Amino acid sequence: MGAQQAEESRQSHGDGEVNHSMAGSEQLYIGLDVGRTIRGALVRADGSILRQHRVVSEVSNARIFIDQLIDVIKALRADTEEVTAAGIGWAGLVNQREQRIEVNPNLVDVSSYDLHAELERATGFTVVIDNDANAAAYGEWRSGAARGFNDVFYVTLGTGIGSGLILGGQLQRGSRGFAGEFGHFKISDDGLECGCGGTGCLETMASGPNIVRRVREQLFSDPSFSLSKLARDMEGILTAERVERAAIEKDDLALSVLKETGRILGNAVASVINLLNVEVVVLGGGVMAAGDLILEPIREAAQRATLSPALECCRIVPAELGQDAGIIGAALLARDMRI
Amino acid sequence: MNKTISHYELQEEIGQGGMGRVCKAYDTMLDRTVVLKLLAPDLMSEDESRKRFLREARLASALDHPNICTIYEIAEVDNQYFIAMQYIPGKTLKKVIGTKPLSLDSVFSIALQVGDALAAAHAKGIVHRDIKSSNIIITPSGKAKVLDFGLAKLLSEKGRVEAVEAQAEELTRLGTPLGTPSYMSPELANGERADHRSDIFSFGVVLYEMAAGKLPFRGQTSVDVMHAVLHEAHKPAIEVNDKLPPDMSAIIDNAIAKKPADRYQSMQPMLEDLQRLSVALRFGAQGVPDGLTTPFVLPKRQSSRGVFGQLIRGLLSRAPASEAQTLQQPTARRDASSPNANLDAISDASSAGASRTTLAVLPFRNLSGDAASDFYALSLADGLTTELATIGSLSVTPSSTVAKYRDQAIDPSRVRAALGVDVVLMGNFLKAGDRIRVTAQLINTSSGAILWSEKIDGDATDVLAIQDRISQRVIAGLSGGQAPLDPTHLLKDENEEVRLDAVRTLQFSHDPRALAAFVEGLRDPSLRVKAEAVEGVVKLGEQATGPVIRLLNDAIDEADNLTARYAAKALGLIGDRSISSVLVELLTSEDKFVACEAALALGRLREVKAVPDLIAMLDQSNGNIRFAAAEALGQICDPIARQALERRLNDDDEGVRAKARWALSKLKKVASRMAMAK
CATH class of the missing domain: 3.30.420.40 (ATPase, nucleotide binding domain)
Structure with a gap:
């Protein structure tokens, strides 16, 4: 995370009740929305948010940037064993078949890294990368205005x-x-x-x-x-x-x-x-x-x-989901693609 | 009634019917009386028909025509849909007709106005579907206004019979699409699809009603009337009113033919036939000389009516053909000793002086901001057109052709290109209470020279007297008998609209006084006048550089920031490379807007020597300065600016970020082009 500011908050979306305690044995998913800020959340299967985390992206160095992503995922996962997959909505063109970032106009260039493999290796669970707008669309469709x-x-x-x-x-x-x-x-x-x-x-x-x-x-x-x-x-x-x-x-x-x-x-x-x-x-x-x-x-x-x-x-x-559409959608994409 | 809907205070109910209630109301936001139609809830209950209706009504509300009642707003508050529209004092045409034919003058006046309104609506794909005499209001000044464009379909779809009885007949009322089948086209009566030709039929019925004092299709019951519409031949209008010209009766017969294919296929030819007949009758002919389809030519026999007609004829007949040069320098070279100086100039505008001078009287601009005075715009022009058309040596463009220039800033050279006229008579009016001030100008469309200009004050309640007076002054002006008004004097008028119009008019003139007027305009307290003065200065180009720099210096000394800014803007837009060093100096001006305008100007001039100063500006704390510098550097495209611009990609200001990204992409393109060239 380096010198970047970090911020945590808890809130809820979707149909679920706000629940600040860990939710027993239910399946949880991590959703990340990656742009000039990395916003992440621990999301229940119904799309409600359990916990959020946010850091300002380090756009000048690809290595630090990737480490930031890993740190955010780990911080959200913390001691929670029920997390089985993470979804990432990325502000750029994502080659879906190869899970590779192809064009990245507003962020640091990570094309020389195998981002997907590196994140799965570092976190130990399934990681799905998609375009950030696709993730947000998925969130609104599954849990927001397009339900x-x-x-x-x-x-x-x-x-x-x-x-x-x-x-x-x-x-x-x-x-x-x-x-x-x-x-x-x-x-x-x-x-x-x-x-x-x-x-x-x-x-x-x-x-x-x-x-x-x-x-x-x-x-x-x-x-x-x-x-x-x-x-x-x-x-x-x-x-x-x-x-x-x-x-x-x-x-x-x-x-x-x-x-x-x-x-x-x-x-x-x-x-x-x-x-x-x-x-x-x-x-x-x-x-x-x-x-x-x-x-x-x-x-x-x-x-x-x-x-x-x-x-x-x-x-x-x-x-309807405001800024959370991307993180909720990314988490639900991870949920559904993993299934 | 003390209810308020949105920003409308309901004053009194003036009608009720199938569409809902109609109320006179007061618009508290725009401080004007309006008519509100409160639509019955069940009309709007179905989602699809509501949407379709709203779309159509909104389309109709975009109609901007002097003879169409303006729809201001269609809105909904707490599930109450309502239409706010222009309040028009007057009587319905139905009331005006009563049971007797109208005079021919009135028939033509109303027919041409309503026909023009229909032609304009049809041109935009809008069909009225419910043209009838009770949907046309005649104002006290004789102006016709068609009501309820775009509203009829809602009722017809609902199968509603309107039974409105407006309490105040003179006010805008509800439509009655199915209540009175007398005006309904056969195809509508058959429930078939109706297009614009259905309006032509209904308009023909209205014409018949005006000309004959009776309806062409009558019966005891609605069913009888509809049967007559569908199956019975009407009695020609001339058989009902033997004073009617046969050609008028023929026009009506054509319009109310049973089959749409047998009628006029659009409003334009019908309107043209009406115009030809109208003009022919004014000259005492019994009809159009060579039939209705013959292009109209002013008859050789000239009207004896009108004092100005005689005046102009006399003046034109005296005009020598040897003073064509007067046109080139109308002010400097006008021979004051010649009583016909202006007239000569016009007469000679036609190539050899032998053919007729062509002239268009453009609609006058309403500077009052008062919609109730709008009718002067066309009525003044129309009256003058009619008078000037009686002069054999003049060929005057018909009013209907120039109506499109209404409410436009007019470049006479464009009018020349469009209409092929040598001169235009144009102007504006300002009404205050019972007084009206009209400013008229006669402009040579070829040179842009103002041949004559004058301000005329009069009594607004007597339109004909004003028209007469203006005509006489125009004629006197044409003959050089009146001292032309210095157009720059209008810039001292206390009314902003007059000053604005004066600057706009000067932009299209080649008057040597224009530059001083524009510089004066840059000092004007009105920002609108300043903006128009900038346009004027820019049109004059480099000859304006010196005076504008002097003005800029004075304004900076006087700390007149707005004038300084507009002067800097004008200077920047002139595009005079010789002053780039002055512009570089202005980059450090204390007034940040002046500095920004200088930066933008240097960018436009691609002035490479300014690049170091512009790069320094990128680090200033003022967002406008950074933005203007990025814009200028993007225009200049000097690769030396790349790093400084890259830093701005992280600017806290989103606009500066976007501008820096744009500038860098331009730099990149230039670099790649250079690489390819190598």
């Missing part, structure tokens, strides 16, 4: 934009596990360069950092926004969370950018609904903290751009 649906499109809007797809009651990963890269939907030919190497990806407009970027650009292109409350904060540190808060406080600049973000996202969501005829679109991730201020523009744009029959049998709803 009971067979055809689900889950989108996570945060530092990046990812998605998970459940069709016919099966999580879809594509031939190698790279499916669902919604953030890299190309929305324009001459758009901004993206971290993936392409241009005009959805992520370059609608991810958290790009929302902040557009807020700053908007301020520069239209100086009349310099009278907005948010503009006064912009000399310091600006985050997507701050923009969302400002929008909730009815700040014109924040509202204007969020509305446009919703329009862009809604158009992209409409394409997916038209393509896949899903029953429900679940929207999660930090950006959704703005609630209806982002959800409504998404719905409006999606309604305009979706074919009527497909729209009429599709709901667009916010996620």
